[in-house]
Amino acid sequence: MTEIREMARVTLFGSRNTSKGAAFEPARDIPSLAGKVVLITGAAGDLGRNTAIQLARYGRPARIYVADLPRDDDAKTAVALRITYEAYGEVSADTKAAGPLTEIRYLDLDLSSLESVRKCAADFVALEQRLDILYLNAGIIRVAPGMTAEDYEIHFGINYLGHALLSRLLMPTMLRTIQQQPDVRIVIVSSEGHVIAPKGGIDFNKLKTNGADIPYAKRYGQSKVALLCLTRELTREYPQINVVAIHPGRILTGMATSLQKESMLARWTKPIAPLFCVPVLIGIQNHLWAATSSNVVSGTYYEPVGVPGTRSDAAKDELLSKRLREWTEDALSWIKSLE
Numbered sequence: 001m002t003e004i005r006e007m008a009r010v011t012l013f014g015s016r017n018t019s020k021g022a023a024f025e026p027a028r029d030i031p032s033l034a035g036k037v038v039l040i041t042g043a044a045g046d047l048g049r050n051t052a053i054q055l056a057r058y059g060r061p062a063r064i065y066v067a068d069l070p071r072d073d074d075a076k077t078a079v080a081l082r083i084t085y086e087a088y089g090e091v092s093a094d095t096k097a098a099g100p101l102t103e104i105r106y107l108d109l110d111l112s113s114l115e116s117v118r119k120c121a122a123d124f125v126a127l128e129q130r131l132d133i134l135y136l137n138a139g140i141i142r143v144a145p146g147m148t149a150e151d152y153e154i155h156f157g158i159n160y161l162g163h164a165l166l167s168r169l170l171m172p173t174m175l176r177t178i179q180q181q182p183d184v185r186i187v188i189v190s191s192e193g194h195v196i197a198p199k200g201g202i203d204f205n206k207l208k209t210n211g212a213d214i215p216y217a218k219r220y221g222q223s224k225v226a227l228l229c230l231t232r233e234l235t236r237e238y239p240q241i242n243v244v245a246i247h248p249g250r251i252l253t254g255m256a257t258s259l260q261k262e263s264m265l266a267r268w269t270k271p272i273a274p275l276f277c278v279p280v281l282i283g284i285q286n287h288l289w290a291a292t293s294s295n296v297v298s299g300t301y302y303e304p305v306g307v308p309g310t311r312s313d314a315a316k317d318e319l320l321s322k323r324l325r326e327w328t329e330d331a332l333s334w335i336k337s338l339e
């Protein structure tokens with residue numbers, strides 16, 4: 001009962017932080033990203049794709065990599081063309097005169113397979129010498145109980161473990177980039193849903209099960225707690241990099257569609273969902289702010305827009321982060337670095 005009450009509270013009212021923060025206007029607030037390279041996981045999805053569009057339109061980094069589930073070549077090209085078209089429309093001489101357009105490239109990434117994550121990172125470093133902004137954005141919510149290719153609970157494996165590996169494999173490239181320019185960032189997309197997690201934040205005994213006996217909200221929540229722990233550990237280990245975690249707000253995206261398929265509560269609240277959700281262009285403001293604002297403080301979890309968020313006790317627990325780091329090192333110990 002407490003579980004259902006808590007889910008309803010977070011679904012309807014969000015976490016305790018009700019501040020909306022500063023308005024972020026992409027046209028005014030995105031600085032030039034000329035020459036920079038960006039990689040966004042899950043950028044075929046709604047928040048990732050729209051983030052790519054706004055960064056391309058106003059910041060014009062050299063390249064944005066869309067790292068998302070493998071598709072056939074036509075579908076990959078369609079994703080890249082859609083982002084380019086939505087960023088620039090029909091490209092005119094005026095558009096080109098404002099500077100080089102961002103090239104959008106697709107990378108295959110299946111976060112439910114650590115082999116696929118390694119291959120994605122290897123493909124990236126074969127193409128690029130630098131990485132200025134890394135978004136760990138892809139995510140799933142409420143899928144049927146299941147496990148990843150390496151037998152981890154599916155939410156934890158995709159939302160956290162695959163991303164932990166990706167950031168580890170790309171770290172040498174980011175550290176090299178710092179030699180060229182000092183502002184390298186990792187934006188970790190967590191969620192206010194992290195407040196709904198098993199007791200203690202992460203149920204380590206169940207991470208190598210399908211999690212069928214843990215309610216889905218808690219499986220999602222613990223994966224998002226883990227991302228806040230990852231934020232803390234990366235900040236501690238790499239003080240030269242800006243690492244921030246964000247909650248984007250509540251937005252009707254592909255994620256809401258999959259939630260409605262599985263959750264009775266989400267189906268019941270569907271007719272009124274637009275009343276407590278924001279449009280995608282509002283929902284990406286925290287993504288854009290975190291990657292570009294000079295006010296970002298490394299190690300902080302921000303709710304929209306740029307407001308230090310309310311973390312659960314588990315998310316504040318340094319011992320939990322340390323335990324997760326050790327668990328992760330062990331889980332990933334068989335994967336060789338790329339260099």
Ligand SMILES: NC(=O)c1ccc[n+]([C@@H]2O[C@H](COP(=O)([O-])OP(=O)(O)OC[C@H]3O[C@@H](n4cnc5c(N)ncnc54)[C@H](OP(=O)(O)O)[C@@H]3O)[C@@H](O)[C@H]2O)c1
Nearest residue numbers: 042044045046047110111112138139191250251253254255
């Ligand atoms: N929307 C919200 O209200 C909300 C609230 C809090 C936090 N968030 C977070 O925001 C992030 C973006 O979500 P969204 O709302 O934009 O949802 P979305 O539209 O469903 O996008 C999620 C993306 O992740 C991709 N993905 C799923 N499984 C993957 C895998 N195994 N490997 C690689 N990519 C995979 C999806 O690919 P396919 O489309 O091909 O399946 C999709 O492109 C998520 O981390 C989510 O937890 C969203």
